[in-house]
Amino acid sequence: MAIRGIPSSREMTVEDFKEWLKKFDTDNDGKISRGELREAIRRRGGWFSGLKAGRAIRHADRDNSGFVDESEVENLVLFAQKNLGMKITAW
Numbered sequence: 001m002a003i004r005g006i007p008s009s010r011e012m013t014v015e016d017f018k019e020w021l022k023k024f025d026t027d028n029d030g031k032i033s034r035g036e037l038r039e040a041i042r043r044r045g046g047w048f049s050g051l052k053a054g055r056a057i058r059h060a061d062r063d064n065s066g067f068v069d070e071s072e073v074e075n076l077v078l079f080a081q082k083n084l085g086m087k088i089t090a091w
Contacts, residue, residue, distance in 0.1 A: 011087040014077055021073070031067035032076070033057075041084070052084065059083075 012020070021032055024040040032040075038053035046052060060068045060075035068076050080086040 011089055013089055014074075017077060017080070017086075017088050018073060021076075029067075031065075031069045033067050037068070046084070055083070056080070 021037075021040065024036045024043075025032060026036060026039075034050075034053050034057045037056055038049045041049040041052050056076060056079045057066070057068060059079045060072045062072055062075065077088050081088055
């Protein structure tokens with residue numbers, strides 16, 4: 001299921017995705033929290049943003065820190081492609 005408000009034909013690169021995420025890193029710590037990701041999904045028109053953000057963090061957060069850091073962004077990309085309907089390409 002795609003996030004409502006994101007055209008399914010719109011593609012972004014992994015770098016575009018990272019830049020998009022940075023806009024929601026409100027404390028500028030270089031990590032994305034569940035709350036920051038929830039806001040990103042909500043701003044894109046996604047429904048159930050809190051639930052989706054929680055699932056995304058659990059999927060991507062390999063060290064169980066509660067955050068997605070630079071080394072875990074690829075896991076978040078995979079989640080977004082599979083579960084949020086976002087088209088993200090390597091280049």
